[in-house]
Amino acid sequence: MDFLESLDPQILVGAAVAVVVIAAVAYLFSSKKPKVYLDPENFKDFKLVKRTQLSHNVAKFKFELPTPTAVLGLPIGQHISCRGKDAQGEEIIKPYTPTTLDSDVGYFELVIKMYPQGRMSHHFREMRVGDHLAVKGPKGRFKYQPGQVRAFGMLAGGSGITPMFQVARAILENPKDKTKVHLIYANVTYEDILLMEELDGLARNYPDRFKIYYVLNQPPEVWDGGVGFVSKEMIQEQLPAPAHDIQILRCGPPPMNKAMAGHLEALGYAPEMQFQF
Numbered sequence: 001m002d003f004l005e006s007l008d009p010q011i012l013v014g015a016a017v018a019v020v021v022i023a024a025v026a027y028l029f030s031s032k033k034p035k036v037y038l039d040p041e042n043f044k045d046f047k048l049v050k051r052t053q054l055s056h057n058v059a060k061f062k063f064e065l066p067t068p069t070a071v072l073g074l075p076i077g078q079h080i081s082c083r084g085k086d087a088q089g090e091e092i093i094k095p096y097t098p099t100t101l102d103s104d105v106g107y108f109e110l111v112i113k114m115y116p117q118g119r120m121s122h123h124f125r126e127m128r129v130g131d132h133l134a135v136k137g138p139k140g141r142f143k144y145q146p147g148q149v150r151a152f153g154m155l156a157g158g159s160g161i162t163p164m165f166q167v168a169r170a171i172l173e174n175p176k177d178k179t180k181v182h183l184i185y186a187n188v189t190y191e192d193i194l195l196m197e198e199l200d201g202l203a204r205n206y207p208d209r210f211k212i213y214y215v216l217n218q219p220p221e222v223w224d225g226g227v228g229f230v231s232k233e234m235i236q237e238q239l240p241a242p243a244h245d246i247q248i249l250r251c252g253p254p255p256m257n258k259a260m261a262g263h264l265e266a267l268g269y270a271p272e273m274q275f276q277f
């Protein structure tokens, strides 16, 4: 107290004003942070506000966040667990990767391929606008910091494109990130290719940083992409060569992942240069 009384009152008032200003600025900044809704421990319900059929078995589902300025709060390259019911009414939980980022505020989107016998596919097939989806997360081991590698090579098959698309978008839409992305995307037919418009848009907008090579088992008559299964030669031609500052990401059906792991090993990609979603 003696110390405070010995201080000049003007200094005391100045210090008090400074404390109030700093507290107000800190409050303003913290309250500007968008609210994150994803919870790693508890499922939360999100309302389906739009459903767009993209092909006979693929649809885009748009879910609303509780406020228009909220974000889902999903780190780049991670996924969410979705809970639903199969055709027998049994509970089922499966992983999905939103195609949106936290720069898309107020909503998130899932692109879902629905298989005739698929259990969670049944749940999505039955979902209508106004229904709610139970979601928990984030989940996943993938961590991304801009510039952590010079280049990514990506090997995607079918719906395995969704984590690749999310990571590629995050890299390319960040003007400070100079990372290059080389993607090989395999499907059975042309009609099976997911997010083609969006992927071609990225290739057009970022020609120096993003390259895509489509591979089809059953190509149409006129086709300038790869044919058959993804081969060692395609990987050699399209993806960055083995080096300490590159990484190859894989996401596809289990037989494709296994074949790709074999090709990568034979081509000299060390285990730390590879990641499977």
Ligand SMILES: Cc1cc2nc3c(=O)[nH]c(=O)nc-3n(C[C@H](O)[C@H](O)[C@H](O)COP(=O)(O)OP(=O)(O)OC[C@H]3O[C@@H](n4cnc5c(N)ncnc54)[C@H](O)[C@@H]3O)c2cc1C
Binding pocket: 079, 094, 095, 096, 097, 098, 110, 111, 112, 113, 114, 115, 116, 117, 118, 119, 120, 121, 122, 158, 159, 160, 162, 163, 252, 253, 277
């Ligand atoms: C990290 C991660 C992210 C994912 N993100 C997405 C996503 O964004 N969008 C999406 O659509 N899927 C995604 N998946 C796949 C998803 O989790 C399910 O595996 C898929 O929806 C099938 O589940 P299901 O319960 O309907 O089929 P299941 O009941 O598991 O399978 C039943 C039958 O469906 C067919 N089937 C199932 N999966 C495949 C497949 N991959 N290839 C060929 N036939 C198959 C088979 O005939 C199978 O016997 C992701 C998977 C992982 C691991």
